[in-house]
Amino acid sequence: MTQDAPLLVIAAGGTGGHMFPAQSLAEVMLARGWRVKLSTDARGARYTGAFPKAVEIDVLPSATFARGGIAAKAMVFPRILGGVAKAIRHFLRDKPAVVVGFGGYPAIPAVAAATLMKLPRMIHEQNGILGKVNQVFAKRVNQVACGTWPTTLPEGVHGLHVGNPVRGAVLEKHAAAYIAPGDYPMEILVIGGSQGARILSDVVPSAVAQLPQSLLSHLRVSQQARPEDLDRVTEFYEAQGIQADVRTFFDDIPKRMSEAQLVISRSGASTVADISVIGRPSILIPFAAAAGDHQTANARGLVEANAAVMIPESQLTAESLSEQVTNILSQPDGALMMARAALSVGKPEAAEELAVLVESLAFPETYPAA
Incomplete structure (x- = not known):
């Protein structure tokens, strides 16, 4: 240069x-x-x-x-x-x-x-x-x-x-082939910003534990958690016999997202962009305290395209989340349609x-x- x-x-x-x-x-x-x-x-x-x-x-x-x-x-x-x-x-x-x-x-x-x-x-x-x-x-x-x-x-x-x-590592996974949910190993990726989100650590593990055994027996979870939440989230999954990789930071999110059947996440702009470029079904929980409620605005495109389900923080419980996860992972054709819909709004x-x-x-x- x-x-x-x-x-x-x-x-x-x-x-x-x-x-x-x-x-x-x-x-x-x-x-x-x-x-x-x-x-x-x-x-x-x-x-x-x-x-x-x-x-x-x-x-x-x-x-x-x-x-x-x-x-x-x-x-x-x-x-x-x-x-x-x-x-x-x-x-x-x-x-x-x-x-x-x-x-x-x-x-x-x-x-x-x-x-x-x-x-x-x-x-x-x-x-x-x-x-x-x-x-x-x-x-x-x-x-x-x-x-x-x-x-x-x-x-x-x-x-x-x-x-x-989006970064080059995300572009490399653009439109990566989506393996619809089924009777084989499945992955859920849980991300909430660079160091996770407290509410996801509070709710997601319990929601996963409430899934039908027919799904749980095939499931593995990758979850970001804040440092102070790391041990309790890890110990919960271990106690429930759920395969989980819990870390404060993933440096290979594009790879993990491309291998996931479902993404559960905040709706930060970069995360929404990654989901739409790689093309994955998602459940989005906007950060309620975001200035001007901009995370809800960020999620709108995927939700309106039927590529994502949005759950406001005020309505997020282990039961409500578990129900949505079950709906997506138990309907392979619907999950595939969500993945394709995500790609349709990607840039x-x-x-x-x-x-x-x-x-x-x-x-x-x-x-x-x-």
Whole structure:
């Protein structure tokens, strides 16, 4: 990669919801001959292990009012201003052709610097409702790309639906053959964000234990759990004689999802994208406290396509979940139809479409209609 290659700066926060689509775009842009830098903060830098080695990690100070006490909140603006100043210095030294923000407060310095310097810039919103940082920049960027459609946008802002980019490891499993439930080994994958979800640890094991023996005798569970829940979930499954692999983090989710007959999950935007690209039946439990109830909006596409069942947290019990799992796993033809329906709403081309948007901002003369 030569220093003459155009530079893309990707600004993203330290959660999988922001980092997975950012990683996907980085992979595609590197393949197109661009140089790529990731702008994040110290927290976000801990989540960059899966990014291609060619991506330079640029750590800038940032902060949020959502954490810490009075002293920490008093330092939010100084830290953000310091991050913006540092980003400007970096951009003057190595000018980006385009800056793309994926949301999260660690994205603020780079996107703010690009705005002040009038550099070509865009944001990508993964959820059906803009996050706080993307709300701030929606009217200050050249393009708003949307992962979930429809996305609620501020008045006067027009978004373009590109879908949520998925990592190369997910694309490799695109439309992987689905083995419908039957009298042979079956897998349920339970995921709730990068470290599981407390409510899934509370409810899923009991729900699985209530399944008919005809299903249980063939079943294996892979479940993410928070560190503090790991032992009790593992011990419950062992006591019930249920085969289960319980971990705080799975680094092979695309593989596990492709081998699963059913996915039980939160409805984070990246997870919904993975499910739709690989094509699997799912039971989605939106995070009730998500800002603007955006996880319900994220789940809507799969639910309306009859690819997923949505259970609100307020209605989630071991009994209600066990009933839905039984319905899906005891109807092979229905499960197969759900898997195909999931594929029908997937956008495996999302990263490529986002890459075209990036290049249209950098080289408008080449993309006159963009």
